[in-house]
Amino acid sequence: MSDAPSPISEAAIRAAILDLALQRGRGKSFCPSEVARALSPDWRPLMADVRQVAEAMAEVKATRRGAELPATAPGGPIRLSLR
Numbered sequence: 001m002s003d004a005p006s007p008i009s010e011a012a013i014r015a016a017i018l019d020l021a022l023q024r025g026r027g028k029s030f031c032p033s034e035v036a037r038a039l040s041p042d043w044r045p046l047m048a049d050v051r052q053v054a055e056a057m058a059e060v061k062a063t064r065r066g067a068e069l070p071a072t073a074p075g076g077p078i079r080l081s082l083r
Contacts, residue, residue, distance in 0.1 A: 013053040021082045029079035
């Protein structure tokens, strides 16, 4: 996770990512900000942590414009979905 300690645990972030992915179902994607917003009203500081946790999850993939890439890749917004 990021250098600054997050008030939200890695396990809580992982659970929120998986919960949202399962709610959407296979073939549907979501923005990492949806996960961060579900975890905290002050969601912006969680974005890097959400991306890092998502990158480590085998059951989730990140895409940008339809192409799979690491969830922490720089260069703009990503979408997360079930593999």
